[in-house]
Amino acid sequence: MVKEMTYELRLYIAGQTPKSVTALNNITKYCEEFLKGKYKIEIIDLLETPQLAEGDQIFAIPTLVRKVPEPIRKIIGDLSDKEKVLVGLNIRKV
Amino acid sequence: MIIVMAKNATTPLSKTPSGISGLDEVTQGGLPTGRPTLICGSAGCGKTLFGVQFLVKGILDYNEPGVFMSFEETVKDLSVNVKSLGFPLDKLAAEKKLRxxxxxxxxxxxxxxxxxxxxxxxxxxNHAIDSIGAKRVVLDTIESLFGGIENAAILRSELRRLFQWLREKGVTVVITGERGEKALTRQGLEEYVSDCVILLDFRVADQIATRRLRIVKYRGSEHGTNEYPFLIDDQGISVIPITSLQLNHSVSKEIISTGIPMADKLFDSGGVFKGSSLLLTGSAGTAKTIMASSFALASCKRNERTLYFSYEESKEQLLRNMMSVGINLRTHLQSGLLRVQSVRPSLSGLEMHLMMILKLMEEFKPQTVVIDPISSLLSIGSISEVRDILIRVIDMLKTKKINAFFTSLTQAGSSVDDSTVLAVSSLADIWIELTNDCREQQLGRNMRVIKARGMSHEMQPQPFSTTSKGIIDPRPLKK
Structure with missing residues (x-):
């Protein structure tokens, strides 16, 4: 039995800024396209929980962190470059 | 917090004590409160330490919590690195005074x-500042971001926004920056931080390292413009603000003996004022060390703690040689009343010597200090540097009303023309010159008072001899 690989992603934002909204739309779109049913996206708004910024070494907003599978990968920006995001997250196209 | 009226300004510029000993004298009160200050310098110049000390002293001495944002060293590394300075980062962090x-x-x-x-x-x-109510912030070294972020345009505009935001936040910030080749900092941080810029410099000349600090700019405030030597020792950074000394120490009218009866007689008062500084000059072999030791011995006999810096003779050599002229220092050494510090000047830089002198004075609390000879310090620094150091020492001695005795080696002939002596002589209250001369094919020695502030004195050179009983006037014996 082949273990199904799942992706756990975290998107760090600071309020509903246009950049953050774009980033969320982009990552949701890519995940639906390539990882349907195999991913989780957790959104962390640092305006509400600033203490979480230190743990994942967040300095830029928005930042997408791939927690699982390891190693941890980070992509900063509004994720508008699809190719770069897919390569960055190491998602293979089907 | 110290409020200082800035020249030509309508509002007072408030200043925050830097926690760096001596720096607040140079900046007339400290760093600008609620504004960023840029500390720049090359690697190893002490930038990070400056930042840490600014925070730690802020917490310990002024009860102002602080945030240290490090872009280079991990929390653990930082903590270990400053532990030797007695800066308890872990403890302060646990007490929620430091983040x-x-x-x-x-x-x-x-x-x-x-x-x-x-x-x-x-x-x-923001979270770090608010969680402990921080008043002070250090960013060390924010330029590292340029190595980690591709988009320099975003970074630059964000840095501008960050400094603006910090100003609005009202925290006093120290930002460190690596020295650039053409600009003050590699990434031109001085463009964003224009309130106060301090340059730290570390140079090696003649194999001796010296550290210097300069206030490049300080908007809305007067400040010292010189380069100031500074020290890094086990207490952290201290600046030596040479030009900011004020002459306001109180003086004594008490008269003490120089330890040489015939020298005492040169002064109408029969001795010199307590707490004054004596300079003794002379060419090689004019019995300077004997006079200095006599002075030290007299001090010990008055039951005063005496500190003797011997730059040319070892302790044992000094004790043996002085014994031969009837000056027994050993008993006082054993009783702890006398301390002889024998060290080659070239062992360390001038600043380290100064530190050693000041430290020992702090520790031993002497009532008399002898430095024999100050001229050997010239082997490690220029005349003006040595003078600066001596001003500092003399100022400390004066403030504490310590008797000071300095010897200085001069070229043969009159020392009045010697430029070294001239540079130092103005600092001394009393200046005695020793000379050798040949009379009737015999080597004779003379002592002459060149100046004595506030006391009338003998003007003529007086012949003297050194015997197994010390320095005496040979004339009565001739009859």
Whole structure:
């Protein structure tokens, strides 16, 4: 039995800024396209929980962190470059 | 907090004590409160230490909590590095007086795609500041971000926004920056931080390292413009603000003996004022050390703690040689009343010598200090540097009403023309010159008082001899 690989992603934002909204739309779109049913996206708004910024070494907003599978990968920006995001997250196209 | 009226300004510029000993005298009160100050310098110049000390002293001495945001060293490294200075970062952090946040930016781990900002840093700083009520912030070294972020345009505009935000936040900030080749800092941080810029310099000349500090600019405030030597020792950084000394020490009218009866007779008062500084000059072999030792011995006999810096003879050599002229220092050495510090001047830089002198004075609390000879310090510094150091020493001695005795080696002939002596002589209250001369094919020695502030004195050179009983006037014996 082949273990199904799942992706756990975290998107760090600071309020509903246009950049953050774009980033969320982009990552949701890519995940639906390539990882349907195999991913989780957790959104962390640092305006509400600033203490979480230190743990994942967040300095830029928005930042997408791939927690699982390891190693941890980070992509900063509004994720508008699809190719770069897919390569960055190491998602293979089907 | 110290309020100082800035020249030509309508509002007073408030200043925050820097926690760096001596720096507040140079800046007339400290760093600008609620504004950023840029500390720049090359690697190893003490920038990080400056920042840490600013925070730690802020907490311990002024009860102002602080945030240290490190872009280079991890919290653990930082803590270990400053532990030897007695800065208890862990303890202060546990007491919620200090917060250290290490921001790691590793380009290889990060992809950049599309628009972003550095709000993450703002949030972390804001959270750290608010969680402990910080008044002071250090960013060390924010330029590291240039190595970790591809988009320099975003970074530059965000840095501008960050400094603006920090001003609005009202915290006093120290930002460190690596020295650049053409500009003050590699990334031109001085463009963003224009309130106060301090340059730290570390140079090696003639194999001796010296550290210097200069206030490049200080908007809205007067400040010392010189280069000031500074020390890094086990207490952290201290600046030596040579030109800011004020002459306001109180003086004594008490008269003490020089330890040589015939020298005492040169003064109408029969001795010299307690707490005054004596300079003794003379060419080689004019019995300077004997006079200095006599002075030290007289001090010990008055039951005063005496500190003797011997730059040319070892302790044992000095004791043996002085014994031969009837000056027994050993008993006082054993009783602890006398301390002889024998060290070659070239062992360390001038600043380290100064530190050693000041430290020993602090520790031993002497009532008399002898430095024999100050001229050997010239082997490690220029005349003006040695003079600066001596001003500092003399100032300390005066403030504490310590008797001071300095000897200085001069070229044969009159020492009045010697430029070294001239530079130092103005600092001394009393100046005695020793000379050798040949009379009737015999080597004779003379002593002459060149100046004695506030006391009338003998003007003529007086012949003297050194015998097994010390320095005596040979004339009565001739009859």
């Amino acid at each position: 250290i946040d290490y921001v790691r930016v590793e380009r290889s781990e990060i992809e950049e795609t599309g628009e972003y900002d550095l709000e993450g840093i703002f949030i972390r700083l």
